[in-house]
Amino acid sequence: MKTRILRSMLAPAAMLSVAACAELDVTNTNNPDITRALASPSDVAKIAKSSVNSWYLASTYYEPYMMLQITADAATGNFGNFGMRFNNLEPRIAYNNNSAGSDAQVTVRPWDDNYSALGAANDALKALAGGVVIPGANGNDQAKSAAMFAQAAALSNLALIFDKAFVVTEGTDLSKAPELLPYTQVRDSSLKVWDALITLTNGKTWSWDADVFPITAAQTAANINRIANTMAARTLMLSARTGAENTATNWQRVLAYADKGITGNGLTSFDVSTVSDGGNLWYDYIKLYGNYDSWTRVDQRVINRMAPNVPAKYAGTPIAPQPQDNRLGVANLPCAANPTTCLAGVTKDYVYLGTVLGDPARGIFMQSPYYHARYRDVSFAFNTSTHTGKPQVYILAAENDLMIAEALARTGGDLNRAASLVNKTRVTRGGLAPVAANAAAILEAINYERDIELLNTNGLSLFDRRRLEGLQAGTARQLPIPAKELETLRLPIYTFGG
Structure with missing residues (x-):
């Protein structure tokens, strides 16, 4: 797998260190290159495009989403990677917000990667506002809409994941220390950009270039408009942290967005699915690991809903299901170490394999003989080169x-x-x-x-479970700002959970 995130070379997440060292007069030796790049129409167009890819990779990375699916009791596993082990303990413990801790990347990756996407989007938007003209009849609208998409989507991620964050846009004065804002204000900032993007694309007939967001649906302005509506509805709905906040959600506004989204009254429905390029720039770690039988399994809480004869928690003995739901089935038992053969002809989303994985000493309750096979063809169960051309659903x-x-x-x-x-x-x-x-x-x-x-489409299970009060006691409902950022900002380190 190649190192892929096309970070902005102009305004990376490190810009946030302004809050800690705004008083320092430091010469930026890269400034002439920044100035030249922002004056080049072709470079600005590339930066706008790359911001969408950076957002997508941040949104489908295994940190934090594998941990969040596990703490939501949607998936399960006890390997020491990706925050899967210690954050799966019962009773729940607090997330270890320690810059030197083994689970530090659970917060660092989504923080850094979303701000990287945001930085690139902001650079492109600033250049366009400054007078850069992209060739083509609709060049500026195409580049602006791509950058706005990444900007809104990155802010949405920050609002859903963290308790607070910086809202940094092309209009932010970076000579001053930005202010940390609560997630509700970060959410509202993202919705403001989604609304602007919806307005920009409304009634337009141009399309994005094929490499901006290679999805199975056409990248027309009309479809971008519909995806933006769906993303705005999801942001508004899933930002609620509690049942009370969920009740207080502006559901009329959710309806207004969603009904103009990728489905809706009188509209032809479509999935938002990227097309895999075999592990180069467009791939999805949520599926690569979430549908990899030797890494992650389905929590029996989910299986119990489809087959009540299966206990909601694994207790050490595999129990075959008596499914009430056609999406659950049984492999051709017995399964070998690699279940490719025993899955031959099995077309169910959820499959009973009859065996578990992981160290039982870390907690038998973390194990499960059930596997999510729906997106197996784009998981690490197969060589990534075979994924080329296959759809990777992000929004069903x-x-x-x-x-x-x-x-x-x-x-x-x-x-x-x-x-x-x-x-x-x-x-x-x-x-x-x-x-x-x-x-x-x-x-x-x-x-x-x-x-x-919706399991393993986009890793958002915890956001659903928290608003519906479905989480175990002590489960962190959101993540704190990474310890390394708090240290830079000279703020107290804090955490959630436990």
Whole structure:
């Protein structure tokens, strides 16, 4: 796997150290190169494009998402990597926010990588605002929209993951120390950019170049507009940290966004799926590890929902399922160390392998004989060169449908429509009885479908579970600013959980 993140050479995350050393008069020896790059239309266009790739890689990296899926009891594993071991302990312990700690990258990677994407986007937007003209009839709109997409999406990530963050845009005066803002204000800043991008792309007929965001759907302005609406709806909905905040969410606004998203009334639905290039620039670590049978398994809490005969927690004895949901099945047992043979002909999303992995001394409850096989073809179960050309789902159409349905149920909207949206996957893929047009039943069915249908698409399980009060006691509902940043900023080190 090549080192891939196309970081901005102009404004990396290190700009945030301004908050600690704004009083220093330091000459930037790279400034002439920065000035030249920002004056070059071709360089500015490349920076705008690269910011989207940097955001995508930050959004599908194993840190923090593998840990967050495990602490949400969606996935399970006890290897010492990616924060999977100590943050999977029961009872839960606090996240070790230590710059020298083994789990430091759980916070460092999403912090640094999202600010890297943000820095590149800001550089491009600043250059465009300063008068750089990109060749082509719509060159500036294309470059501006790509940079705005990365800017909004990076701010969304920061708002969902951390309790607070810096909001740094092309208009930020970097000669002054930026202010740390609570996640609600970071969220609102991201929504402001999403709204601006939606306005910019509304009614336009141009398209992004093929390499900006290589997805299976066309990169037309109309589709970018729809993806932005879905991303805004998701940001607003998933930012809630508690049940009370979830109730207080502006669900009418969620509905307004989602109904203009990648699904919606009268619209042709599509998934947001990048096309793998075999591990070069476009790949997804959530699937590479989340669907790799010898690394990560499915927490039995999830399996218990589909097969109540299976205990919600593994206790040391593999128990074959009696599925009530068609998405769960059994491999051709027994399985060898590599289950490729025993999975031959098995087309289920969730598969019982009959064996567990990991050290039982670290906690039997961390083990599971159940495996998520839905995206196995783009996991490390196969050489990455074989992934080329295959879709890697980041947002399923079903995710947007479920947001519409939940917003309808929570605002007294059309419950028949809400039920029909839930039943798209519940009945067609799960083989379950249709949910009735009843608000309480619809909300419970949505809870179930989001748990089962969306696993390993984008690693957002914890954000769902916290707003619905589904987390174990002591589970961190958000991450702190990385210790290394707090040390640079000369602020007290703090954490969550335990």
